[in-house]
Amino acid sequence: MYAQTRCSTVEAEKMRREKYKSLPDQAEFEDWMAQKIRDRRNKLVPFGTREAGVPDKIAVVVHVIHKGEAYGMGTNITDEQIISQIDVLNEDYQRKNADTLNTQPEFLNVAAKVNIEFVLARQDENKQPTNGIVRVQGPKDTYDISISDRELLSGTSNWDPNIYLNIWVTDLRSPYIGLAQFPDFGKTDNPENGLDGLDEEDNTDNVATDGLVIDYQAFGSVDKVPSLDLQSSYNLGRTTTHEIGHFLGLKHVWGDGGCSVDDFVTDTPNSDNDYSGLCEPSDHISCSSNDMFENFLYYTNDACMNIFSFGQVERMATILEFAPRRASLVNSFGTEYTDNIFFDLAINSIKSPGKVSCDNEIDPVIEIKNIGTIPATDFMINYTINNQEFTLIYDVDTIFSGETKEIQLEPATLSAGNYRLVVNLNNLPNDVDNKNNSAVHAFAVDNQKDFIPLREQLDIDDLNSTNWIMINDDGDIGWELKDAALVSPNNRAAYINLYNYEDRRQTDWLISPALDFSEVLEASVFFRASYAKNENFDDQLKILVSSDCGTNFNDIVGVFNSSDLSIESSQEFWEPENQTEWDSHSVDLSKYAGQENVRIAFQVSNDFGNNLYIDDIEFYATAEDKVVKTAQNSFTLYPNPTSDGLFKLSFNTSERQDIAVYIYDQMGKLLTLDEYPNTLNQTYYYDLTGTRSGIYFINVQGQDFVRSKKLLISR
Numbered sequence: 001m002y003a004q005t006r007c008s009t010v011e012a013e014k015m016r017r018e019k020y021k022s023l024p025d026q027a028e029f030e031d032w033m034a035q036k037i038r039d040r041r042n043k044l045v046p047f048g049t050r051e052a053g054v055p056d057k058i059a060v061v062v063h064v065i066h067k068g069e070a071y072g073m074g075t076n077i078t079d080e081q082i083i084s085q086i087d088v089l090n091e092d093y094q095r096k097n098a099d100t101l102n103t104q105p106e107f108l109n110v111a112a113k114v115n116i117e118f119v120l121a122r123q124d125e126n127k128q129p130t131n132g133i134v135r136v137q138g139p140k141d142t143y144d145i146s147i148s149d150r151e152l153l154s155g156t157s158n159w160d161p162n163i164y165l166n167i168w169v170t171d172l173r174s175p176y177i178g179l180a181q182f183p184d185f186g187k188t189d190n191p192e193n194g195l196d197g198l199d200e201e202d203n204t205d206n207v208a209t210d211g212l213v214i215d216y217q218a219f220g221s222v223d224k225v226p227s228l229d230l231q232s233s234y235n236l237g238r239t240t241t242h243e244i245g246h247f248l249g250l251k252h253v254w255g256d257g258g259c260s261v262d263d264f265v266t267d268t269p270n271s272d273n274d275y276s277g278l279c280e281p282s283d284h285i286s287c288s289s290n291d292m293f294e295n296f297l298y299y300t301n302d303a304c305m306n307i308f309s310f311g312q313v314e315r316m317a318t319i320l321e322f323a324p325r326r327a328s329l330v331n332s333f334g335t336e337y338t339d340n341i342f343f344d345l346a347i348n349s350i351k352s353p354g355k356v357s358c359d360n361e362i363d364p365v366i367e368i369k370n371i372g373t374i375p376a377t378d379f380m381i382n383y384t385i386n387n388q389e390f391t392l393i394y395d396v397d398t399i400f401s402g403e404t405k406e407i408q409l410e411p412a413t414l415s416a417g418n419y420r421l422v423v424n425l426n427n428l429p430n431d432v433d434n435k436n437n438s439a440v441h442a443f444a445v446d447n448q449k450d451f452i453p454l455r456e457q458l459d460i461d462d463l464n465s466t467n468w469i470m471i472n473d474d475g476d477i478g479w480e481l482k483d484a485a486l487v488s489p490n491n492r493a494a495y496i497n498l499y500n501y502e503d504r505r506q507t508d509w510l511i512s513p514a515l516d517f518s519e520v521l522e523a524s525v526f527f528r529a530s531y532a533k534n535e536n537f538d539d540q541l542k543i544l545v546s547s548d549c550g551t552n553f554n555d556i557v558g559v560f561n562s563s564d565l566s567i568e569s570s571q572e573f574w575e576p577e578n579q580t581e582w583d584s585h586s587v588d589l590s591k592y593a594g595q596e597n598v599r600i601a602f603q604v605s606n607d608f609g610n611n612l613y614i615d616d617i618e619f620y621a622t623a624e625d626k627v628v629k630t631a632q633n634s635f636t637l638y639p640n641p642t643s644d645g646l647f648k649l650s651f652n653t654s655e656r657q658d659i660a661v662y663i664y665d666q667m668g669k670l671l672t673l674d675e676y677p678n679t680l681n682q683t684y685y686y687d688l689t690g691t692r693s694g695i696y697f698i699n700v701q702g703q704d705f706v707r708s709k710k711l712l713i714s715r
Contacts, residue, residue, distance in 0.1 A: 006239065006276065006299045008145045008176040009246045010256050015147050016181070020206050024185065030264055032185040033249065036322045037314060055094065055117035056320075058165055059334030060086065062120070063157040064216075065138040065170035067504060071435050073474070074505030075171050075216045079436045080348055082120070082133055082169075083369070084224035088237030089118045089244065092296065092305075099306045107292050110267040112313040116320070120371075121164055121334045129342040131371060131433055134159075142173045143213070154208040162328040165247070166211030167240070169219050174538070177215040177231070178239040180246035183323040210325055212243045222554070225349060229507055229605055232542070232556040233277060236302035245297050245308070248316040248326065253297045259287035265311035268292055279304040337373050344372035345379065345428055346436035348404060350421060356469060356511060356550025356599060358447045360416075364409035366423055366439070370399045372432065380426040385412055386419050414445045418471060444469045444511070446550070449597075451516035452523060452619040453680040455655075459492050463510075469550075471509040477501050479510045479604075484530065484613045486579050493530070493615035498539050498606040499573050510602040514549050515619065518596045523589040524624035525600060528582045530613040532570035533562045537609035541565060541602060543587050549597035558587040562609055574610040582615070588624035620681050628683060633705035637698060641712035645688035649698070656680045657703040663688075663711075664697045671696070688713065 017023045024032070062085075066076035091097040095113035103111055120132030136157045143149040153168045172178070218234040228235070255261030258272040270287040276299040284291045292298075296305045297312070308316075319326050345368060352365040364383070370376050376399040381392040390410055399405050409423075425437040448467040456466065463470055463481050472478035482495035494510055517523055529541070543558035567581050576582060592598045602614060620627050628650040630636040636650045649661065656678045663672045663686075671691070676684065679702070688696070696711040 006177060006234070007242060007246070007252075008179040009182065009243065010252070012145045012150070012179045013182050015145070016206065016209075019147055023206070029185060033264070033315070033318060036185075036318045040314075040318055040321060053115065055115045056330045057117045057119050057335035058329045059121040059123075059163065059332055060118050060132055061159045061164045061166050061334075062133050063153070063166060063168045064133065064135045065143075065153055065156055065168055066135065067141050067171070068137045069503055069505070071135075073503050075169075076135060077169060077216050077219065079131070079133060079346060079371075079433075080225050081220035081228055083348070083371075084220040084228070085237045085240055086118055086120060087224060088221050089241060092238070092241045093118070093244075093308070095308070097306055099303075102304075103294060103307050104290070104292070106290060107294075107307060107309070110309045110311070111307050112310040114308065114313050114316055116330075118165070119335055121159070122337045123334055125160055125163070127333065127338060129338050129373075129432060131344060138170060142171045144173045145176055145179055145213075147209070150209045150213065153213060154211075158208055161207060161210040161325050163332040163334045165244075165329060168211065168213045169216050170213065172213060172215035177218040177234060178213065178243045180212045180243040181210045182246055183249050183319050183326050185323055207325070212240065212247060214240055214243065226552060226554055227349075229505065232559050233301040235556075238296065238302040238305045241296050241305070245312070245316070249319040249323070250297050250312055250315060252299075253292060253295050263297070265309060265315060267309045267311040268295060268297075274299040275304075277301055341373045342432050343374040343376070343428065343430055344370070344432045344436075345376050345399070345425055346371055346433070347423060347425060347439040350423065350439050350441040351406060353421070353441075353443050354548075354551030355443055355471065355509070355546070355553055355601075357414075357443065357445045358514060358549040358597070360445060360447070361411060361413050362445070363411050364421060365406055366409065367404060367406050368399060368425075369404045370401055371436075373401050374429075375400050379428055381407065381409070381423065382426055383409060383421065383423040385414070385421050388412065416445050416447065418442070418444050418469075420475065442471050442473045442475070444471055444550075446513070448513040449516065450513045451678075452520060453621050453656075453678075453682060454512075454515065454619040455680060456512075456617040458494055458615055458617075461492075463494065467513040469509070469511040469513075471511065473508065474503060474506045476503070476506065478508045482613070484576050484615065486528070486576070486582055486615060491615065493613045494602075495611060495613050496604055496606075497611055498604070498608070499534070499610050501606040501608060504607055505605055507603055507605050510614070511550065512600045512617075514597045514599055516596050517589075517592050517598050518594055520593050520621040521590075522621065522623040522626070523593050524586055524620045524622060524627060525589055525617065526584060526586045526620070526627070527602075527617045528584055528615045529560075529565050530567060530574070530576040530582045530615075531562070531565040532568050532574040532610050533566035534569075534571055534574075534608075534610040537607045538562045539565075539607045539609035539612065540605045541612065542605070544601040544603055545589065545592060546599040546601070547592055547595050547597065550599045553599075553601050553603075557589065558585075560585065562607075565612065570610060576613060582613075586624050586627075589619075590623050618681065622681075622683055626683070627681075633702065634707055635700055635709070637709045637711060640709075641714045643714055645691055645713050647686050647688075647711065648683050649686065649700075650681075650683040651679050651700075652681055653679055653702055654704060659700055659702045662699040662701075664699070665691075666695055666697075 069076040072078045093114040124130040218239040221237040222235045251263040254271040269289040271291045275293045348367040348369040353362045378395045421441045470479045484493035541560040544553040545555040546553045659679045661674045693715045
């Protein structure tokens with residue numbers, strides 16, 4: 001699992017202040033802030049961040065600093081991902097986020113909104129139309145939080161920070177996923193307080209780095225674009241919400257210290273816990289008060305965050321009114337459309353079909369967004385499903401600026417198999433950005449079903465001979481079967497060549513048939529993996545679950561990074577030589593018990609690391625922590641002896657088969673006979689509480705084995 005340090009603003013600020021000695025220290029900044037808050041409270045018409053009305057706007061420029069990948073691949077993230085992040089910011093800052101329902105009742109009276117709207121820049125520095133997204137191949141593959149790397153990013157692409165909020169989205173080196181430059185204060189109007197502020201002219205590099213740096217896998221929201229490959233804990237866009245809080249003068253709620261260190265906000269209780277990763281802490285009391293652990297300025301996972309307080313809003317409003325390179329952002333010309341109207345129609349997403357369709361009849365649906373200023377009336381949609389070509393003339397409703405429209409394409413009847421849906425918008429008059437006029441979606445049609453318990457040992461010639469599905473998103477290297485020594489040198493395993501993969505951060509899927517969990521109360525899956533970590537390259541394996549037969553894989557139940565999977569380190573092409581070069585992994589699936597159409601997906605994302613092998617995939621009708629393994633065609637009896645007559649039998653048969661369990665007393669009298677169909681790895685519970693102490697005999701007969709054990713009941 002991820003072990004990320006959510007925010008590096010504190011460390012980055014320390015580096016900045018060490019380099020730029022004229023920057024004010026914290027005490028000076030807080031004195032200035034306190035004075036400005038007093039000034040603001042005394043104004044008859046305060047800055048409008050908590051009042052109703054049209055929000056003040058801030059123009060955002062997203063600089064996508066990629067590694068040379070094609071659009072939509074790896075670090076060269078899609079416009080759709082970027083737009084999803086802007087949507088999250090506006091919901092969070094205007095308190096329109098759906099999870100406000102999760103705010104603790106005691107803090108509802110201090111929950112506040114900031115009446116600002118973040119918009120992708122509409123004019124560039126030359127006052128020409130723009131969509132606010134800049135794509136540049138960077139000089140490095142990864143970047144750290146050092147001043148030199150931040151200057152390298154800003155030197156690669158940077159717009160005037162007095163007009164635009166610059167956000168650099170790139171591969172930020174682990175363990176950090178985000179940082180912001182804290183605001184400075186300007187020349188004071190009252191010389192008596194001795195705060196001269198920052199001399200901008202002596203620190204031009206300091207100005208150039210002003211903005212945010214966010215890791216590309218913590219930017220955007222899977223709630224809005226489910227197909228995004230984001231880090232499981234940081235997949236709802238809250239890293240950027242958190243960092244903009246720093247950009248607007250907020251400190252971490254726990255003060256990066258303890259009970260004696262304040263965040264200078266009166267309505268956020270003092271705390272000595274950063275709540276890293278926790279969502280519903282059982283004990284959220286520190287410093288003699290309840291903690292506001294759902295605050296955007298804690299370290300909780302994205303799913304936990306939902307609130308800014310009135311004090312935080314007042315602090316941000318003060319920065320937006322008085323601080324240099326903050327006040328000038330509000331309603332700058334970058335937020336306005338140019339006098340030259342422009343046309344930009346984009347494919348926001350392919351809504352349907354999902355990843356796997358259990359129905360042969362599919363109904364493709366795409367989402368179109370007008371991100372230009374000219375209404376869209378007539379255009380053409382060309383699309384192909386494998387070799388089938390289709391055309392749709394759209395002339396129904398006008399799509400106005402900023403409007404999103406779902407468009408139903410022509411239904412298609414497909415046989416079982418793998419498909420690629422390619423959609424292109426055509427007949428667009430002078431569209432300013434043709435990169436967002438196309439989209440590709442790989443999917444499968446499959447209605448094969450099975451049930452658990454289930455074992456897949458993959459000892460066959462071809463994955464297509466199984467009822468598992470392979471989906472290759474980029475059409476390049478994918479899952480296949482390969483000889484991979486385990487117990488036997490002729491063992492076969494699912495294999496993917498990540499060592500020679502052409503493009504970074506491509507995803508490949510190995511998906512189970514639709515599994516019936518309806519007859520079980522618990523469930524888990526175990527599998528073996530063989531992998532060797534290749535230096536600093538970080539391949540990743542995710543275990544995803546769909547409960548709707550494969551349409552949506554919204555649940556991430558396991559994330560394994562290179563270090564989690566690695567048996568050893570190797571820079572050579574990895575091939576396991578024996579069973580010591582395999583490790584066992586497991587995931588609990590009990591939340592899906594009782595459901596009928598559950599699919600499990602092994603989704604791998606490559607980073608040019610090393611080859612990955614998966615084998616011996618086994619589903620249990622038992623929770624992960626209750627699985628008891630035993631030799632094949634045998635059973636384990638426990639506890640033995642038993643003091644109360646309660647015991648369990650855990651089985652491991654060579655394949656699903658019907659078994660019969662006979663229990664005899666010492667005199668050979670048959671006490672019970674139970675028959676269990678489709679036994680594979682189940683555990684059965686027995687209650688002999690009414691029997692006397694003594695030795696009993698348990699005989700088991702399967703289709704290809706017979707086993708006996710003694711049971712001692714000792715009261």
